[in-house]
Amino acid sequence: MNIFDEVLHRLSSKTRMRALFKDVHAEDLERVISRLNDVLTEKQEVRAKEEEKRQKKQESVEAIKQIMADRGVSMNDLGLGDLDLSDDAPKRRKRNIQKYTFEYQTESGESVKWDGATTGRLPSDFQAYLERTGKKRLDCALVEIEG
Numbered sequence: 001m002n003i004f005d006e007v008l009h010r011l012s013s014k015t016r017m018r019a020l021f022k023d024v025h026a027e028d029l030e031r032v033i034s035r036l037n038d039v040l041t042e043k044q045e046v047r048a049k050e051e052e053k054r055q056k057k058q059e060s061v062e063a064i065k066q067i068m069a070d071r072g073v074s075m076n077d078l079g080l081g082d083l084d085l086s087d088d089a090p091k092r093r094k095r096n097i098q099k100y101t102f103e104y105q106t107e108s109g110e111s112v113k114w115d116g117a118t119t120g121r122l123p124s125d126f127q128a129y130l131e132r133t134g135k136k137r138l139d140c141a142l143v144e145i146e147g
Contacts, residue, residue: 107132
């Protein structure tokens with residue numbers, strides 16, 4: 001554990017803080033608290049400035065969108081049809097999980113159909129079937145489910 005993690009660990013609990021400062025005079029503790037308050041104020045100011053910049057940027061984007069709408073210009077007209085300026089946050093890529101209908105046999109010989117994916121947990125009897133036969137999951141797939 002590095003020194004920063006250790007300090008954060010100690011300061012994250014009132015009990016650990018008491019133990020840390022048990023031999024410190026009240027005046028010294030007041031100075032530490034004052035300095036911590038100064039650091040907190042600086043952090044809050046930086047955060048407020050960043051939020052103000054983000055807000056100004058968002059207002060600029062909205063103004064540009066309004067001008068484009070007023071003049072009938074679209075992103076396609078600019079050659080940027082696949083760009084979306086509606087949000088600064090990056091878009092999360094959708095996971096492509098293939099789902100199938102699987103068929104396997106229980107130890108009693110009963111044939112069972114199960115809908116599931118090629119990843120993740122399996123029903124225990126399906127897992128036992130795969131271990132017993134040495135087959136792979138996809139060897140038991142009947143059809144892919146459209147998703």
